[in-house]
Amino acid sequence: MATRVVEKENLKYEFSTKDPFVASIQPNEKITVACEMAYNGGLVTSLEAKITPEDFKYPFFNPMTGPIEVAGARAGQTLCIHIHEMELEEFGLTGLTAHSGLFQEWIFERQERFNQYKPVRVADGVIHWSDDLKIPVAPMIGVIGTAPAYGSILSLDNGEHGGNIDVQEMGPGCKIYLPVNVDGAYLFMGDCHARQGDGEVCGMGAIDIGARITLSVDVIDRHARMTWPRFETATHIGTVGLGRPLEDAMRVAYREMIYWLADDYGFTEADAYMLLSTVAEGRATQIMNPKSTFICKVEKSLLPTS
16 A cells, blocks of 8 residues: 655755644554755756755755654654664755865865766666766665754754764664654654765765655553664664763763663673674764764673573
């Protein structure tokens, strides 16, 4: 049966409760959410697209589809978002600018050669980087989050609500755990990528692309001591830390994993800490957003089953 589609209309650039819901989803209902490319709609429709820095208008990056009401969700609970499929559009965009990414103006002067944009064709599960280089897609959602309890947060930013976190695992087959801060949850998403390298080091370092996300949502009780987003794949559980400097993001991710192991898997905190020093998988998934992202993962096969 075809799923209901939430179209990419009346796009938003901040997480808040000020806008009416664009759709409502029942727990366990499967829907498809259409998302615009991270930049102005219609910017890339062919490989011949000519892009300049003037095409990007701060802070209107990462347009989001939403807010979507999750029926029955109450403040203090958690959303468990199941990502079933992602259908990518035909053209994506990557690039670099002198003022973002790992090497900023303190190394490179603001020169034209450091403002470059590269449209790419994406088809048949492949990113057509050049005539000689074809890269398999690894679809992911860059921005996903819920509204804060008070005020608003730009779609460029990230925090305990989620937001612009850019975690490669958050694609088909992943479960994403997000806090519910207000009744109805106010779920937003966007900034899909055909693929992203660790660190997203050149600023626009992913293949940004429009996409259609098929998902369903469960509403569950909040995990004990869960403050930051979490995720789960077929093989791993993972925690997300956000902060600057990068060491702070790492500390958050590892602390949250210690809590998860202690609260749900029967470890003492000290034992969980030692276990992470033995088996944890951690990395910076992006360093370009207002707060960097570090994740901590543990393979499920290494954890108790009861």
